[in-house]
Amino acid sequence: MLSYKEHKALKDRFETQLRVAMNKTDFMTGWLPKSATPGASAEHFAPSNIALCKYWGKRDTELNLPVNGSLSVSLDHLGSRTRVEPIDGETDSVWLNGTQQRPDSRFAKRVSAFIDLFRIYHPEQAFRVTTENNIPTAAGLASSASGFAALTKAMNDAFKLELSDTELSVMARMGSGSACRSLFDGFVEWQMGVREDGMDSYALPLEQCWPGLCVGLIHVDENEKSVDSRAGMQRTKETAHLYQSWPMQAAADLSKLQQAIAERDFALLGSVAEQNALSMHATMIASWPPLLYWQPDSVAAMQKIWKLRAEGLALYFTMDAGPNLKLLFEDASRGAVEAQFPGLEVVQPFGI
Numbered sequence: 319m320l321s322y323k324e325h326k327a328l329k330d331r332f333e334t335q336l337r338v339a340m341n342k343t344d345f346m347t348g349w350l351p352k353s354a355t356p357g358a359s360a361e362h363f364a365p366s367n368i369a370l371c372k373y374w375g376k377r378d379t380e381l382n383l384p385v386n387g388s389l390s391v392s393l394d395h396l397g398s399r400t401r402v403e404p405i406d407g408e409t410d411s412v413w414l415n416g417t418q419q420r421p422d423s424r425f426a427k428r429v430s431a432f433i434d435l436f437r438i439y440h441p442e443q444a445f446r447v448t449t450e451n452n453i454p455t456a457a458g459l460a461s462s463a464s465g466f467a468a469l470t471k472a473m474n475d476a477f478k479l480e481l482s483d484t485e486l487s488v489m490a491r492m493g494s495g496s497a498c499r500s501l502f503d504g505f506v507e508w509q510m511g512v513r514e515d516g517m518d519s520y521a522l523p524l525e526q527c528w529p530g531l532c533v534g535l536i537h538v539d540e541n542e543k544s545v546d547s548r549a550g551m552q553r554t555k556e557t558a559h560l561y562q563s564w565p566m567q568a569a570a571d572l573s574k575l576q577q578a579i580a581e582r583d584f585a586l587l588g589s590v591a592e593q594n595a596l597s598m599h600a601t602m603i604a605s606w607p608p609l610l611y612w613q614p615d616s617v618a619a620m621q622k623i624w625k626l627r628a629e630g631l632a633l634y635f636t637m638d639a640g641p642n643l644k645l646l647f648e649d650a651s652r653g654a655v656e657a658q659f660p661g662l663e664v665v666q667p668f669g670i
């Protein structure tokens with residue numbers, strides 16, 4: 319019988335071996351056609367997305383494989399447009415919203431590391447990458463999902479890879495998990511998959527649409543978070559006992575959301591999305607050191623929503639790893655909601 323210490327040492331060694339066998343570069347070497355050549359410039363748009371059932375926690379941090387499946391709605395015209403151009407020189411030139419990013423900045427390093435995956439056969443080829451986000455900065459929406467999705471599509475064209483939508487979703491996931499959902503419009507499900515190489519962990523668009531569904535973006539605070547989602551989900555998974563209940567909750571919520579969408583049951587959709595977001599935040603608060611993204615204005619908005627709902631307004635919210643709320647309502651309530659939240663940015667992902 320192995321002691322606990324011996325058992326742990328064996329487990330660590332096994333996991334290290336697995337990691338060595340399946341890092342991103344190994345993955346790409348087995349996948350990319352050797353003929354892949356960086357020829358053309360290319361440009362693509364991808365929408366931002368809001369999760370109704372959240373992605374929170376990874377079972378593999380190298381390949382961005384999630385602990386749970388998630389479901390989102392894409393934000394139509396709000397997102398990122400990214401252009402890539404092969405250039406002479408040794409380093410990538412990365413531009414965001416008209417400003418060149420320092421090569422040692424977090425953003426430029428993440429973009430270059432992602433492009434490295436495509437240029438394994440042409441390590442000398444540098445790119446100019448230009449990204450424009452049309453997401454109002456005041457809405458405080460993360461842009462990594464739309465940015466990496468647009469970049470993935472552009473690199474696919476630049477290297478003439480002709481990858482399928484599913485393969486593009488797998489690729490985008492390795493840039494940023496939530497980016498795999500931004501490959502598609504409308505409702506999108508990211509199936510978590512079970513394989514170690516992640517080839518079954520990608521997003522799929524749902525067939526159903528929901529004309530009249532509204533997402534309202536409330537701005538509470540646009541300052542950069544001190545702990546980003548990537549670090550936040552890792553801390554939660556490692557330190558919050560409460561996290562043990564998260565995979566079960568997410569699985570149950572995912573199937574209730576599928577039901578709500580199939581039956582166009584707005585009260586079910588809104589209540590499940592709101593409870594899912596609050597449960598995710600509960601796991602964050604239960605981490606150590608604690609993670610509380612809420613500001614006093616976030617709590618004030620929640621209380622206002624609960625009061626309006628008690629008075630009969632069909633209004634719910636969701637929140638990501640930040641202080642800003644995203645309101646969920648239907649077109650019939652739009653006037654009443656806008657009267658309560660002046661200046662609200664409203665998106666109707668499926669039209670009226």
Ligand code: 2P0
Nearest residue numbers: 369372373494495496547548638639
């Ligand atoms: C989501 N979030 O489902 C959840 C809810 C934040 C809270 O996906 O490390 O930026 O790049 O895979 O995709 C944000 O996480 O993290 C996110 P990485 P990502 O929208």
